[in-house]
Amino acid sequence: MQGVTVWLPPALRGRAGNRKSTMVEAGTVREVIEALEQAYPGLDFNIRYETGELRRYVNIFLDGENVRYLQELDTPVPPGATVHILHSVAGGQI
């Protein structure tokens, strides 16, 4: 299986050994998160609530597309894809 490149936001890099990006093997966005948790314990809770839902202000882009407008966590991830994990803008509200 060809790896998936995952880019992490600055706030989460500390948990991943200060890496900006990492490679995982996964077939869906959910599996990307599970692979990240396996490699960097605790990262899942940064990304998802206890219920398994994506956090309100966390966005995951698959090859430039926000997965909220695809199949969310069930979105298939093709080999060689690039995933960006980012937080929303929140100017002044938070």
Added chain:
Amino acid sequence: MSNASFSPGTYVLLAGTKRGLFIFTSPDRENWTNQGQTLKGTRVFNAALDTRGEPRMYATDNGAFFGNFLRYSDDFGETWQEPEQGIQFPEDSGRKLENLWVIEPGRPSEPETVYAGVDPASLWVSHDRGQTWEMNQDLENHPSRDRWNPGNGGLCLHSIVLDHSNDDRMWIGISAVGCMRTDDGGKTWKHANKNTRAGFQPDIYPEFGQCIHRVVQHPTEPDVLYQQNHCGVYKTANGGDDWEDIQTNLPSEFGFPIALDRNNPETLFTIVEDGYPRQNFSPGFTVYRTKDAGGHWDDLRDGLPQGEGVALGVLRHGMCSDESDPCGVYVGTNTGQIFASTDAGDNWSMIADYLPSVFSVRVTQL
């Protein structure tokens, strides 16, 4: 920075803010040093320095984007650790951790135990100094729970009072549920709101649904507690079986914090506000003090900002007192100042300014 940097007797003031935790120290309560900002960027609702063994600092890190974490530090905020098993609801509970509200080190008789309160309302306990946490299931399964309603700040368990005379008794405050008490170490819980008002409901004296804001216990008479509520200031003489209104001459029923002078425990401090703008009454900021457990309240203004342009507020954990005599009182504002008094409120000075909005202050003497 190491704990060893500070001499015994040093006062340590932790200020949780909208943008991290600030640590202040003083050898004499007159001269304060800002030791710096840690947990930058996160909303620190509450922090505590536990001195029951090797000092350990706890903070509630409510991140804006990436979750909520209770953290602890053994080097005075230089580095922070996460618990091995943190505060997270079981996946099948359907609950999401919204905010961590309060951290409370346990009694001297339980030196490894720490308590925490969160939104959605639940009580968590650690028996290994914060390494692993478990939820109090009996509160979670309380038969009235499906009728609990959140306030504007959420359904938050924000206050934990551990009875200093009885290891099995404890009070908690939940908004907007009210005061609850356990007499059996957390196995069962009952509402303790009789005669406290819920003026925002058709029935203003319900069994529960009150918006308690803060509760403190008398240091030598364990059945006596005081609370500042959304709708009044109250005293109980029977552990919360019922309460009496001690608002007396205060200009408002609405306020968030309450604190007491441990060496003169009929002396209480509160800050009531103009209810809707949630700010001080004009013209100026006032702390209110009673020396007779609410029989009469005095306005304290010396050294506090005065004038028509003064408009600030203080949240539920935004005031605390130390254990010295005369009592030190500390107030953190939503406009980023910390005011302190070393004479039980007679005179005040500003010991910090230009902070982010202050959520909490807590002082500990090493």
